[in-house]
Amino acid sequence: MNLAFLAVRNIKRSFSKYMMYFFTLSFSVFTVHSFLALVFNEQVMEKLTYSRRYQSMLVAFGVVIFVFVSFFLISSNVNFIKARKKEIAMYSLFGMTNAKIGRLLFTETLIIGTAALVAGICSGVFCSKLTAMILLNFTLAYFVGDIPFVVAPQAVWFTAVPFAFVFMLMGTAGRRVIAKFELVELFKGSKLPEANIRGSALHLIVSFALIGTGYYWAAIKEPAKLLLLAVPILLVVIAGTFLLFWGGLPQVFRWLRKNPHRYFSGENMIALSIFTHRIRSIGSVMAAIAVMSAVGVTAIATGYTLYGSMEVSTYDQLSYDLFFYGGRDVRDEVHDVFTKYGVGILGEYTVNRYQVKAVQIDPQQTVERVFRIYSESDYNRLIEVSRKIYQPIEVKPGQGLQAGRDIAAYAEIDEPYNDGRQSKLVLSDLELAVVTRADMANVHFGAYQMLVVSDEDFDHLVQTGTFASVDAFGEPLDEVTVIKYENPLRAHQLNSELNQILDARSSGYVMAYNYYVEAMEVFGLVCFIGSFMSVVFILMTASLLYFKQITAAEEERHLYQILRRIGLDPKAESRVIAKRLLPVFFAPLLVGIVHGIFAMKSADTMVFRHMLDVDNTFMVVMRFSAVMYSIYALVYSAFYLITKRQYTSTVR
């Protein structure tokens, strides 16, 4: 009977316990390998426009996952060894040296590690085509192609070597843990090693105060202020959460234990007293999970919200499916393309890009400015073609409607003009009273400032030849055409041919499709990586809790023996176990959800309110995070059930 034999036998015997460990490990290997395989897959990289950006992002997140996994492995390994304290003391008692026991544990780790590595990489290779397709589906607005199945040997190597290294490291970590064991532990009666921590009302109050402060700040409505407070918010909420689990929760339990009517219902009493006893060892893990799940879910929900509302935000930025500068010849070519692909044009308007120099006189200063100028009816026709809905305007003779893209954002004008202050514009022989409006359409087409005048005034200006025919760089100012057409974000072939023509022929053009494709690539990748990361993260945290509870089950077994002797029937026992384990899995989730709601509020203030054109952006975001939390809850429920089964079979 050599060590390898003993190791294999040990693994066989506690197969069900190792299963979860094995599964989590394999999935981590799978994820890292999948990322690397994508990086090394030339066919995939070819398809992506920004492949350099992609490669570095995938590698970076592969490393992040790897670091996570290493921590998880080492901590669960230590837990594992602790759970086997008695067995190890027994080996030691029968004359096995620590070095030999260390080798035994090392062999076990190596066997499982190798198996997980092989399983992870094999399934990674097996699914590599699928993951590549998923990535391309996520990131390319238009993708119907097929990718050949390829095995990237570099990906296998770059996964296997670091993981093998971590397994070695775990072996050494195991040695350190057993060195700390005392033989005497074997002879001590089965007693729970931990003392009761009592918590205090102060802990509870301080933790609530910290978390409450964080929440209050998170709900602030000014983005600038919120940005400054981001780090303080994180700090107080994290500190508050840890304090809540370390000292606050035990205090709540103590209060519960003082309420005889609730508490003395037998099952509550048993479950609560055992759980209180455990909180010291599990408190930190629970707090960490609460915080990290909130951060993770917020990040991913943010990604998905942006990803899912890409179309809306595209038009929010651009207004038009397509606009281009150029004369009749360019327009004809564009029309030919539309006819060729049979795509219907829903609206079109062409207007001269007239530009005018004017002197603006207001009480403080007199400045000369350049304006893009339209007549009232031209402007109203232009906005009809827009995907975004604008109100038609009306301008009286002698009036000028002035709008900046975002007036305050341009240094040329120090203050927005919508504060009711009066100013005048002098254009050759005309003098206009300026009116400013914030809800004007984005139809500047290359100018900083826009001016809309009445049709009469416009005609007068045309006749007097006030408009410039070349811009500041001497380029001729031609016409601009805006087009609204069917399925602008899906018509891939039409768009690519339009791109070709306009690249060659037009002095400038913007197509919503191009903007959409780039945004899809960026956010698609973020979502893709985020999904993998969150699955790894959920699995790891859940299995960490699982291991902790299995270790605890070993130590709590005698309690259930006593309880059975006193007369705890099997049904009641099962209820006690449920009550004992439920808070472990669902308290962090609950706290995480509440944190997440406020984190989403901040994300809403900082990001979504500007990017989404919906009335209640917060609700949109909450919908996405609700989906994420449901997934969390689902996985945790599954782990809870597995843990409960294992726990029950251990204490029986």
Place this chain on the structure above:
Amino acid sequence: MELLQVRNISKVYRTSRSAAEFRALNNISFSVREGEFVGVMGASGSGKTTLLNIIGGIDKPTTGKCVIAGQDITVLDKSRLAQFRIKNIGFIFQDFNLLETMTLKENILLPLALNGYSAAEMERRLNQLSADLGIGRVLAKYPYEVSGGEQQRAAACRALITNPKIILADEPTGNLDSNSGKALLDLLSMINKKYSAAILMVTHDVFAASYCHRIMFIRDGEIYNELYAGESRKHFFDAIIDVVGVLGGEAYEPGFPGCAKH
């Protein structure tokens, strides 16, 4: 009136692979009257603890009946058995078996709590008992904060709180020093008299056994001998020593002085 009737109980352990079997108990029958204090003695492996476990409903016999207060417990299913155990049987164990996650008070109230008693009723019973057993001052403490004697008294208190008809004690003095042991035995005698609860006590300790009204000696799964207490505890003590000597010496000497043969 007979409170406990054990009829032809056998317990056979079989290993699944071989046909070899081990008889822990072999066709044992006896009975215990209400308010009786009975001791069970025997060498290690003689089957005493198996017997106690069967009577307590923790273990099931292979054959035979065990009737407590008119109810055959061998036919009850697990849940009913648990209910029956809470109402009728109190346990006292060698290693006290107090849950270290609970205060003494919570430990003592546990059987009532599991049975859904009202908080007021629990308090009422606890106050009376804890005063009798002298642990009123340490009720709010955890087991590891009090002495072994106090722990055992708390365990006795837990056994008594449901007003059981019979108390099963498995080596209750085994983990106590002689003073605490004697105090506990005095306590058991007091419980036996004041609450008129029958006590069935398994013990190795001859001194502890001398507190009983009657002692059954078990050997190889059968009742080997029975002794009844007389007027003098000293005589009873000597008689027990003699039988124990025989049992321990593995020699069977018929007609040993002072033994009333079964």
